Amino acid sequence: xxxxxxxxxxxxxxxxxxxxxxxxxxxxxxxxxxxxxxxxxxxxxxxxxxxxxxxxxxxxxxxxxxxxxxxxxxxxxxxxxxxxxxxxxxxxxxxxxxxxxxxxxxxxxxxxxxxxxxxxxxxxxxxxxxxxxxxxxxxxxxxxxxxxxx
Numbered sequence: 001x002x003x004x005x006x007x008x009x010x011x012x013x014x015x016x017x018x019x020x021x022x023x024x025x026x027x028x029x030x031x032x033x034x035x036x037x038x039x040x041x042x043x044x045x046x047x048x049x050x051x052x053x054x055x056x057x058x059x060x061x062x063x064x065x066x067x068x069x070x071x072x073x074x075x076x077x078x079x080x081x082x083x084x085x086x087x088x089x090x091x092x093x094x095x096x097x098x099x100x101x102x103x104x105x106x107x108x109x110x111x112x113x114x115x116x117x118x119x120x121x122x123x124x125x126x127x128x129x130x131x132x133x134x135x136x137x138x139x140x141x142x143x144x145x146x147x148x149x150x
Contacts, residue, residue, distance in 0.1 A: 027069040031142045034071060035079045035127045038062070042083035043119050047093050055084045063148075070144040078140075079130045086122045089115030 026034050046054045062080050066073035087093030089112045091101035100106060134140040 024068040039083040043086040088118040
C-alpha cells in the first residue's frame with residue numbers, strides 16, 4: 001500500500017510531470033539513444049534504491065516523458081522495467097549482492113569494479129533487445145499512440 005501512496009504523491013504533486021518534461025531534449029532522437037539514456041539512468045538509480053520502488057516511482061515519470069518526446073510509452077516503460085533489474089555494484093542493491101558480500105571474501109571495491117562492467121554489458125543487451133524485440137515480437141512501434149494522449 002505504501003508504494004501506491006508514493007506513486008500517487010509523485011503523480012499528483014507534479015513531480016512526474018516536471019521530471020518527464022525535463023527529458024524533452026530527447027525528442028526527435030533515435031529510439032536506441034533514448035533507450036540507452038533511460039537504461040543507464042535506471043540502472044544507476046537501482047544501485048542505491050530498491051528495484052521495485054524504483055520501477056513503481058519511475059513509471060509515471062516515463063509516461064509523462066513519452067508525451068514530451070512523442071514516443072510510445074510502452075517502449076520507455078519496458079526499457080525502464082528491465083533496466084531496474086541491473087543492480088550489480090553495491091551490496092545494498094539487492095539481497096543476493098548482500099549475501100555474497102556477507103561472506104567477507106569480497107570487498108565493496110571488488111563488487112563495484114565487477115558490477116560496473118556487468119552493468120555496461122547489461123545496459124547494451126537491454127538496449128539492443130528492447131530496440132529490436134519491442135517491434136518485432138511485441139508489435140510496439142515507436143510512434144506515439146492515440147491512446148497515450150491524456
